[in-house]
Amino acid sequence: MRDSNNLEAIEIGDGNLNYVFRVKDLDTKKSVIVKQAGHTARISEDIKLSTDRIRIETRALQLSYERTPHFVPKIYLFDEVMSCCAMEDLGDFTIMRTALMDHQIFPNFADHISTYMAENLLPSSDVIMEHKEKKKCVETFINPELCEISEDLVFTEPYFDQNNRNEVLDENIQFVKECLYENEPLKLEVAKLKYLFLTKAQSLLHGDLHTGSIFITEKETKVIDPEFAFYGPIGYDVGNVIANLTFSWVNGLANNKIEFSQWIEDTIQETVDLFQVKFKEVWKREAREIFAAKTDEFMEYYLQDIMNDTAGMAGLELNRRIVGLAKVKDITGLDHHQRIKAEKICISIANRFILNRHQYTKGIDFVQVLQEVKEDFQ
């Protein structure tokens, strides 16, 4: 392809920040994806952003490819001067959120995503990685600008009535006021979680692991777009998966897709439980730090701590996608009447996740909250 004279480049991306092109050799029909980061955001010349994000994304994908080649696209090239990378074309994959809005079922997803998380998250932590190397890795992935986006949109704006970019349905303003803006016990817990995000350099995260960052087919799952990668709490990634499955579940409920919603419940449960099983496997196989290698009690403590963070972070993702600037189509795509109720359901689940986050041990504990809130709203 390098020597081809017959290349075609078509912009296929519709993201907010970057340009994504499919570059095709019209003779051989081979193609690659070229992703380029500009000095401004794709949606607005007014938003200045460092192009360093493409370095972070590329490096994160390369590291994931080393650990889990089945679950990320292969990187062919990184060009620092052009702020772009070339990667494997996943032409026949669909964005998972889109497929879930069609209520498609992916029986292998829990297995795939739990492997992706266990195999990528734990090995970048001090449990496995030599501590000096880990500190270098922390340095490589210091990501101030993209973290700031999350700090504002996920951890701050949804909880304050002013200085925000929130968009709330008129019918839900009172509900949001009571449940979020004026809910002081909740805000104290949100503050604690925000400081975990700001300070807990546990593992190299994907940092934006929602169903729009996942390409899927019936048989395969590929995680893309780790431009928000940084060293943070493992529960942030796991929690994002749980929260975004929950949006699909609420969408399924609203559309009366019983089989689909049941599959989502099973998938949430299995994602948590399989993550735990695989996490322990990786730990037992690879733990190098001496306390981690020697005591099961510490592993159990560490895993429970991840579960606490997972529940809290899942709650934060649920709230911010309902109230904050960046919405999800699973909910905004519902008819207006259904959407009002769906949003209340999401916020109710979210607040239980946040306030009771120390009570979640197994996958069923998460699913139970969904079922309880569903009954409350029937």
Next chain:
Amino acid sequence: MRDSNNLEAIEIGDGNLNYVFRVKDLDTKKSVIVKQAGHTARISEDIKLSTDRIRIETRALQLSYERTPHFVPKIYLFDEVMSCCAMEDLGDFTIMRTALMDHQIFPNFADHISTYMAENLLPSSDVIMEHKEKKKCVETFINPELCEISEDLVFTEPYFDQNNRNEVLDENIQFVKECLYENEPLKLEVAKLKYLFLTKAQSLLHGDLHTGSIFITEKETKVIDPEFAFYGPIGYDVGNVIANLTFSWVNGLANNKIEFSQWIEDTIQETVDLFQVKFKEVWKREAREIFAAKTDEFMEYYLQDIMNDTAGMAGLELNRRIVGLAKVKDITGLDHHQRIKAEKICISIANRFILNRHQYTKGIDFVQVLQEVKEDFQ
């Protein structure tokens, strides 16, 4: 001094890592201290170390000077090529540990050190510092080699019977075995604290805040040697101060210096309580992060979390100075019989601090442990 032809340089340091010279203009009698970091440790050509530590030390002193000029020496010059810095000569100051071994009393110490800690630690945290700037600061102070020294000597070796550089008195081997090497509940808590040290990027710490890193006179206190500076848990610095005062207290007990030991008890209590008062003042004056600025409950939670870490880290410092490679003269300087008992007292205090670390709220809570253990050993 720059143009003087009549300079004298005398090595005055006896540290393990670096060279410290007093450079004096024999005409004007003015002098400066020049500290230089070699590619190997001063004590052994076999120990290779990055000279980056002198950059970290200089930068940390400069930052502290901006916040608390009374409590650190002034930096005049940093020379990257020569791996050295020139700073204010604190000629008439004494190393605090030495003065405390003479049972000297410093009535202003609690006031000084609590100001130094509150004014330096909190402003480098996400409570006050803008988060993007803080992340750059985290990057500046990534300190893999010196952190590794602490990770090994403080958080690992004292708790394992093998692969260590521990030195234990024959008479105390059985005690150390029971209290440390074979104390599984304790080791679980030590593991948790080790991971806080490895992952909790809360504030820019001094990183080695013992009484050998403090120069003192009757009226003034100067903190030196922040070459271990990095972003870690605030309680690590506060805990080091408490632990090292405790060594002096034990030394005072052994030497029957009642007034001195009473002063140390008062100083521990005041250090904790004044730190809390000043910490809250700085918080209320400067907190910028929105949750921190708006809710007292979060401030109280944050401070209690620091107290938990303080107790735990104080315990770790106590144990490692008794069992590990780097001893303190306050204890090794005692006569053999006294030392045996003093070491047991220190370990007993340490383990209470570690195991009960969530129960310490005020300064008196720390002092009470000292008194209880003293009674146990009478």
